[in-house]
Amino acid sequence: xxxxxxxxxxxxxxxxxARPAGSRVLFTGEQIRAAVERLAHEIRAAYGxxxxxxxxxLHGGLVFAADLMRRLDMPLxxxxxLASSYRGTATRPGDLDxxxxxxxxxxxxxxxxxxxxxxxxxxxxxxxxxxxxxxxRSVRIVTLLDKPGRRAVPLQADFxxxxxxxxxxxxxxxDWNERCRNLPEIVALGGPEA
Numbered sequence: 001x002x003x004x005x006x007x008x009x010x011x012x013x014x015x016x017x018a019r020p021a022g023s024r025v026l027f028t029g030e031q032i033r034a035a036v037e038r039l040a041h042e043i044r045a046a047y048g049x050x051x052x053x054x055x056x057x058l059h060g061g062l063v064f065a066a067d068l069m070r071r072l073d074m075p076l077x078x079x080x081x082l083a084s085s086y087r088g089t090a091t092r093p094g095d096l097d098x099x100x101x102x103x104x105x106x107x108x109x110x111x112x113x114x115x116x117x118x119x120x121x122x123x124x125x126x127x128x129x130x131x132x133x134x135x136x137r138s139v140r141i142v143t144l145l146d147k148p149g150r151r152a153v154p155l156q157a158d159f160x161x162x163x164x165x166x167x168x169x170x171x172x173x174x175d176w177n178e179r180c181r182n183l184p185e186i187v188a189l190g191g192p193e194a
Contacts, residue, residue: 023170036064079101083098118155125153
C-alpha cells in the first residue's frame with residue numbers, strides 16, 4: 001500500500017507467458033480493432049438504422065461481441081445462446097450441444113448471429129435454423145474468423161473479419177480447454193503459416 005503523498009507504483013503490462021508455448025500471433029490487437037471497426041461500418045450500412053437483435057454464441061463470442069456492439073450506434077437488443085462442440089483439450093469438434101433460451105424473443109426481428117469463428121458451419125447452421133423457426137424477420141451471421149477449409153455444410157457468413165487457414169486458434173475469446181480467452185491477440189497453435 002502506498003503512503004499518503006507518495007506516488008503509486010507503476011503498473012506493468014500483463015505477462016505474455018499466458019500465450020501457449022510454440023504459438024504464433026496471427027492477428028495483433030491493433031489488427032483486430034481495425035477489423036471490428038470495419039465490420040461495425042458494414043453492419044450499420046446493411047441495416048440502415050433499423051433495430052437489430054444481436055444474438056451472441058457463448059462463450060467464444062463474448063469478447064468480440066463486447067467490442068463490436070459498442071461500435072453499433074443503432075437501436076440494438078442483445079441475447080445469448082450456448083453452443084459447444086469442443087470438449088476438454090480437443091482441437092477438433094465433437095458432438096454439438098446447443099441451448100437457445102425459450103425466453104429469447106426473435107419473432108419479427110432482424111437477427112444478427114455473432115460467433116467467434118465459422119469452422120465446419122454445423123453450429124451456425126443449426127442456430128440459423130432455430131432462429132428462423134422462431135419467426136425472425138431476417139437472420140445474418142457475423143464472425144470474427146472464417147476457416148473455409150474445414151466447412152462441412154454450405155454456409156457463409158454475411159460479415160467476416162479475417163479468413164484463416166486450417167489451424168487451431170486461441171485468444172480474443174477463443175479458448176483451448178477454457179484457457180487463453182483473455183489473450184489480446186489471436187494466436188495459432190501449430191499448422192501452416194497464415
